[in-house]
Structures are given as structure tokens and as C-alpha cells.
Amino acid sequence: MYSTAENRILARSQARKNKKKLQNGDLENTDDTRPISKKSRSDAKALEEENGVNLESQETSPKKKKKKKAKQELETNDENHLPVEIPEDEVLENTEPENTETEKKDEPAGTGFTILEEFRANKNNKVFRVLPTWLAKPSVISCDLSKNKVPISEISGLDRFLIEALKRNKIEHFFPVQQQVIPWLLESQQQLFRPCDMCVSAPTGSGKTLAFVLPTVQALWRHSVRQLRCLAVLPVHDLAVQVYRVYSSFCADTNLQVALISGQASFYEEQQLLVRKSKTGQYLTKPDIVVCTPGRLVDHLQRTPGFSLKSLRYLIIDEADRIMEEEHNDWLFHAEKAIGVSSGHLIAQKLSVPLEKSVQKLLFSATLSQDPEKLTRLGLFQPKLFTSVVSTTDAADNTKQSHHFVGKFTTPAELTEHYFKCPPMLKPLAVYCLLKKFKYRTTICFTNSLAATHRLCELLKQFGDLKVAECSSKISKGPRDKLLKDFSSGKIDLLVCTDAVSRGMDLGVVDCVISYDSPKYVKNYIHRAGRAARAGRPGTAITILVDSEMHGFHKLLGMAEKKNVTPLDMQTDEFEVYEEQFRKALDGLKNTVKEEIQSKIVRNHQARQKKGFKLKSKKGNVVSTKLAKHRGKSVTK
Incomplete structure (x- = not known):
């Protein structure tokens, strides 16, 4: 071996x-x-x-x-x-050196790539959206209502009875929006040919309603023949009631009749307000001005005989962005169809009579859309845009840039905006502490759901020293109107509500607006904050945030180009004073929730019993009817 x-x-x-x-x-x-x-x-x-x-x-x-x-x-x-x-230079592998010479000989010549010069990518220039001229170059007005007031005597062209009505309503000055819009509308009425349409994008509470009420009333009050000549469309009933009251106030000294059709009255009652039948069988129009909601307008156009828009001169769309988004039953298509499209050509028959007046569309919103598709759908004729910015220097800078839409999201200059970060479990206590520390008298607190509105309202009631009320869509019209009236008169300290109250509602003097839940969209934030600082009065808007919402909230502010929202000067350590009250309030909320669940179970049980009794009685009637028929047949046989 x-x-x-x-x-x-x-x-x-x-x-x-x-x-x-x-x-x-x-x-x-x-x-x-x-x-x-x-x-x-x-x-x-x-x-x-x-x-x-x-x-x-x-x-x-x-x-x-x-x-x-x-x-x-x-x-x-x-x-x-x-x-x-072991030294690094000592190679232990049992390998032979590569035969590089053989490889070089075998390599074919001319197979390499040509080396190009070093390429440096240039940064692409930002592509700006090309806006129509009327959007890119608007007439800019200031948001500072306290410094830019104008006495009503300086606005020429208003009739004497309107000036007296303004004084009767304790209005002595015009805001910047009214100062520019009212003279422009009065001048457009004197034109021989078709007037241009108008869009107004201004903060909530800046006086947009009065800006279209005064010129339209002055244009219509001299007409002797009653025809429907002005139609104001608003998204919800509460806003329609608000505009209806303003129109009624300024039409009191004239023969003009104003009607409200928003679905709160019965359909028959609204028909009686719109038309009447003459002795000859013809339908005659009763109101000169109609304030309505989109859905109810379509109902009357289709089902009310004699209701016509042929003589319409003004189509006013308030909260235009919301109406364009929701498109109730395609109301604009039906309205334009009822108005009728007249030919723009001049023929021999028309030369002998005055030129026919065309419909002038007036759009108003605090967050006007710049989407060309939505704006094209409105069919505007050579529109004129009035929009607001915070300062005149900003206006001068922005108007030089034709690609930038000025004033898409604007808030009043008198509004102070803050945000406050706290843990989720302490958010109700943060609301209570805000009211106690800063002594706010009238406050609105917004949530994102009906359930959150109800729970927060019941919890804050348990503290015992606040007058708290809940306002949401599940409350019927009568109690809701009384609730809003009590809040406006100062009988309620805190109104907890959903975004249903955030648009256009004038709730009197509101010291503070609290967003208990962070708003999902920029428009929600603008309309919530707009409940405060109305008509030149100071106000505060506070948004309560948790850690996970901070990034999204700052991104939302960036979209609105808002840089003046600062952290609130308050610490969570200040909550310790109210810790014991908060615990008692939570215990009281538990008992309240249990009672509500039990009462709901009882109501559902009673409803089932009532429904079952109806079904049994109905079946008994059917059986007895069949027996009677069978007996009758047997008797006849």
C-alpha cells in the first residue's frame, strides 16, 4: 500500500x-x-x-x-x-496565470464602441397651464374689508329707494366686491347689444349677495308687465332662504314679487306661487324673481303648466363650484332649453323693433373652478372675472403672470388662522380648553361625519357649563331653523355641525371656527374658515390635528398657497386642570350611549310589531274576501 x-x-x-x-x-x-x-x-x-x-x-x-x-x-x-x-501578497490559489497574449490575438479588431462626449441632462422648464384671457387677467379686488370700505353715497347710479333700503338695514358702506361689481352691472344694463357674463371669486362674507341683489332689483322694478326675469339658483334650501330674504327686503318698496321654490313646501303650493290661470284660460306668471334649488327647478319646468323662462334676463348661480360638481338632474341643460336659443343674426323684421335682451349669467363663489371643461359647460359669453387677493402688492405680482389664476382660494384678511397638534384621545378636551382659555362667545365646531357630530356634542354637554347644540342633515327643517336663529342671537355657545353648514350661511357674529376633524379638501377648509371674519369683523380659525394628519394638512395649505397658518400658542399640559371634569364627562357619555341604544332597540321592536300586525290584518282581509266570494258563488249555484 x-x-x-x-x-x-x-x-x-x-x-x-x-x-x-x-x-x-x-x-x-x-x-x-x-x-x-x-x-x-x-x-x-x-x-x-x-x-x-x-x-x-x-x-x-x-x-x-x-x-x-x-x-x-x-x-x-x-x-x-x-x-x-498570512501576508496578503502571498497567493495560495493553485491557479495558472491567464494567457492574455492569446486572448488579444484571438480578439477581432474594430469591435469596440465609439466613446461619445459626456452628456449632461438639462433641467426641464416648468410647463404652465395656458388659461383663457379672462381667467389670466381678471379685475383684482382686495380682501381687506376693514380698510377699503366705501360710503354708499359714492356709488353713483343707485335709485333713491335702494339707498333708503340700505340705510333701513343699517348698511352705510360698501365692501370692495360691491364697490366694483355693482357699477359694472349697472353699466352693462345700458348697453344696446348682449351684455357680457360675469364671474366673481371672493371670500365668504365679503358681500357677494348684495352685489347682485341691488343691480337686478334696479333693472326690473320699472317693468309694468309681470314676467319672470330673474332666476337665482342655489345648491341647498338654507342658502335659498337666505337669498330670498335679502331680495324680499329690497323689493318691499316696489311692485316686484319674489317667490321661493326649494322643496320645503308642497309641490302644489309652489305651483300656486309661480303661475295663475286667467279667465281666458291662459297661464300668467306671478313672480318677477324666483329663488330656487336646482332639483326643484327641473321639477317645475317639466310638470308645472305655464311656467316659462322665455322672458328671463338674469340667471344667477351662487356657490357655482358646488352646483357645477353636483349637477342636479342636469338642471342647466333644462334651464337653457326652457330659455330658448335666439338667433344672433339681424333680419329685416327685427330692425323695426328694439333688440331682444339676452340672458346674462352671473356666477358667484368663494372657490371658483378653473377647469376649462366645467366652465365651457356653462356657455359663458365673453365673461368678466372679478377676484380677490390678500394685498394689492400680491395682485400686482400675480397679474403679470398670465399662467397663474389669481384668487382661486381666498379668505378674509381679518381672519387669523392656527393649527393645534394633540393626541387623538384628547381632542374633545382640546375643544373645551380652547373655549375656556380664549373666552370665545360664539363658536362653530366642524366634524367629518354625523356620528362624530353627535358624540362630540353629547360629550361636551356633560361638562355642564356650556350651551352646546348639534346641527346636521338629520335634523328636520323646523328645529334646524330655530337652532340657527338661537345661535345667531347668542343663546348657544358652541354649535357642533357637519360641512352642511359650511357653505354660504350667514350665522351672525362668529368668534371662532374649530375644525375638530381635519378637512379633506381645500374647498372644505376655505368654506369652514369663512364662517368667521365676515363683513369685516375679526375672527379665528383653528384646526385640531393628530401626528398622522400633519403632512396632509401642510400639503393642503400649499395647494391653497396659504403661508399665514401658524401653530397655536397652547400646550397639552394646560389640560391637566380639566382632567377630572373630562373623566366624569366620559362616564356620563357612556351612560347616554347605553340609554340611546336601549331606546333604539325598543323603537325597532315596536316598529316590527306594528308592521307584523299590519301584515296579519292584511292577510286576514284577503282570506275573508276569498271566503265571501266562494260562499257567494255557492249560493248562486
Whole structure:
């Protein structure tokens, strides 16, 4: 038997032979892994004895010597249990150097790529949206209502009875919006040809309602023949009632009749307000001005005989962005169809009579859309835009940029805006602490759902020292109107409500608006904050946020280009004073919720019993009727 060293020597000799054959091209299979036979071992040993050469000690290259030396040192160190450092420059791999010369010879010439110059990507210029001229270059008006008031005597063109009505309503000054819009509308009435349409984008509470009421009343009060000449469309009933009251106040000294159709009265009662039948059988129009909601307008256009818009001169769309988004029963299509499209060509028959007056569309909103598709749908004729910015310097800078839409989201200059960050569990306590620390008298608190509105209202009632009320869409018209009236008169300290109250409602003097839940959209924030700081009075808007809402809220402010919203000067440590009251309020809320659940179960059970009794009685009547018929047949037989 051969030792391990002898086998190693034989393997090395065989490898050298195979290498020589490979270089000469004699060996085809370079991967010879066959085992060494006994005969090969004996031949190798005989060759060693004849030549007197110890093949084990013979090394063919310096690399192998270094490898053997390093291996011996490793074995010695293993015995002594001591580590040893191997120089990095000593390569232990048993590899042959690459034959780079052969590879270079075999490489074909001209296969490389041409090296181009260094390319540096230039930053792309920002692409701005190309707006129509009337959107890009509006007439800019200021939002500062306290500094830019104008006495009513300086606005020329208003009739005497309107000035007396203004004084009777304790209005002595016009705001910037009224100062520009009223003279423009009065002048457009004197034009011979079709007047231009108008869009007004101004903050809530800046006097937009009065800006269209006064010119339209002055334009219509001299007409002797009663026709429907002015139609004001508003998105909800509450706003329609508000505009109806303003019109009624300024039409009191004239023969003009104003009608309200918003769905609160029965359909028959509203029909009696719109038309009457003469002795000859013809339908005659009763009101000169109609204030309505979109859905109810479509109902009367389709189902009320004699209701016509052929003589309409003014189509007023208040809260235009909301009406365009909701599109109640495609009301604008039906309204334009009822108005009729008259030809713009002059023919011989028309030359002998005065030119026919066309409908002038007046759009008003605090957040006017700049979407061309929505604006095109309105079919505006050479529109004129009036919009607001915070300062005149901003207006000068913005009007130079034709790509920028000025005043899309504007709030009054008298409004102070803050945000306050606190943990979710302490948000109700934050509302209570705000009212106590800053002594707000009339406050509106907005939430994002009906459930949150009800829970927050019931919880704040448990503190006992606040007059809190809930206002939402689930409250019917009568109680809601009384609730809003009590709040306007100061009988309620805090009104907890949903966004249903955020648009256009004039609730009197509101000291503070609190967003208990962060608004989802920019428009929601603008309309919520607009409940305060109305008609030049100061006001505050505070948004309560949790950590997860901070990024989204700042992004929302960036979309509105608002940079004056600052953190509120209040710390959560100040809540400790009211900690015990808060715990008692939470316990009281639990009891209230249990009572509500039990009462709901009882009501549902009673409703099921009542429904089951009706079904049983109905089945009994059917069976008795069948028996009576069967008996009658048998008797006749």
C-alpha cells in the first residue's frame, strides 16, 4: 500500500504530463479524473529510485513553495493553538496565470464602441397651464374689508329707494366686491347689444349677495308687465332662504314679487306661487324673481303648466363650484332649453323693433373652478372675472403672470388662522380648553361625519357649563331653523355641525371656527374658515390635528398657497386642570350611549310589531274576501 504522500506525488506527475500533452495538442480530454492504478504507482516509485530524485520535495514553481511553507506554518500553529497572520501578497490559489497574449490575438479588431462626449441632462422648464384671457387677467379686488370700505353715497347710479333700503338695514358702506361689481352691472344694463357674463371669486362674507341683489332689483322694478326675469339658483334650501330674504327686503318698496321654490313646501303650493290661470284660460306668471334649488327647478319646468323662462334676463348661480360638481338632474341643460336659443343674426323684421335682451349669467363663489371643461359647460359669453387677493402688492405680482389664476382660494384678511397638534384621545378636551382659555362667545365646531357630530356634542354637554347644540342633515327643517336663529342671537355657545353648514350661511357674529376633524379638501377648509371674519369683523380659525394628519394638512395649505397658518400658542399640559371634569364627562357619555341604544332597540321592536300586525290584518282581509266570494258563488249555484 502506498502512503498518502506517495499518492500525492503520483497525482502531480500525472498532472504535469497532461499539461504537456495539452500544450502540444495531443490530449483531447483535459479533465482526466481517473483513479491512479497500482501499476502507475509502482512505475513512479521505480522512476524515483533510478533517478534518485524525491518527487515530493521537488516543486515546479515559487508559488507552490510559498503554499507549502504557509501550510506547514498553519499546521504548526494548530498544534500550538496560536493564530498566525498570512501576508496578503502571498497567493495560495493553485491557479495558472491567464494567457492574455492569446486572448488579444484571438480578439477581432474594430469591435469596440465609439466613446461619445459626456452628456449632461438639462433641467426641464416648468410647463404652465395656458388659461383663457379672462381667467389670466381678471379685475383684482382686495380682501381687506376693514380698510377699503366705501360710503354708499359714492356709488353713483343707485335709485333713491335702494339707498333708503340700505340705510333701513343699517348698511352705510360698501365692501370692495360691491364697490366694483355693482357699477359694472349697472353699466352693462345700458348697453344696446348682449351684455357680457360675469364671474366673481371672493371670500365668504365679503358681500357677494348684495352685489347682485341691488343691480337686478334696479333693472326690473320699472317693468309694468309681470314676467319672470330673474332666476337665482342655489345648491341647498338654507342658502335659498337666505337669498330670498335679502331680495324680499329690497323689493318691499316696489311692485316686484319674489317667490321661493326649494322643496320645503308642497309641490302644489309652489305651483300656486309661480303661475295663475286667467279667465281666458291662459297661464300668467306671478313672480318677477324666483329663488330656487336646482332639483326643484327641473321639477317645475317639466310638470308645472305655464311656467316659462322665455322672458328671463338674469340667471344667477351662487356657490357655482358646488352646483357645477353636483349637477342636479342636469338642471342647466333644462334651464337653457326652457330659455330658448335666439338667433344672433339681424333680419329685416327685427330692425323695426328694439333688440331682444339676452340672458346674462352671473356666477358667484368663494372657490371658483378653473377647469376649462366645467366652465365651457356653462356657455359663458365673453365673461368678466372679478377676484380677490390678500394685498394689492400680491395682485400686482400675480397679474403679470398670465399662467397663474389669481384668487382661486381666498379668505378674509381679518381672519387669523392656527393649527393645534394633540393626541387623538384628547381632542374633545382640546375643544373645551380652547373655549375656556380664549373666552370665545360664539363658536362653530366642524366634524367629518354625523356620528362624530353627535358624540362630540353629547360629550361636551356633560361638562355642564356650556350651551352646546348639534346641527346636521338629520335634523328636520323646523328645529334646524330655530337652532340657527338661537345661535345667531347668542343663546348657544358652541354649535357642533357637519360641512352642511359650511357653505354660504350667514350665522351672525362668529368668534371662532374649530375644525375638530381635519378637512379633506381645500374647498372644505376655505368654506369652514369663512364662517368667521365676515363683513369685516375679526375672527379665528383653528384646526385640531393628530401626528398622522400633519403632512396632509401642510400639503393642503400649499395647494391653497396659504403661508399665514401658524401653530397655536397652547400646550397639552394646560389640560391637566380639566382632567377630572373630562373623566366624569366620559362616564356620563357612556351612560347616554347605553340609554340611546336601549331606546333604539325598543323603537325597532315596536316598529316590527306594528308592521307584523299590519301584515296579519292584511292577510286576514284577503282570506275573508276569498271566503265571501266562494260562499257567494255557492249560493248562486
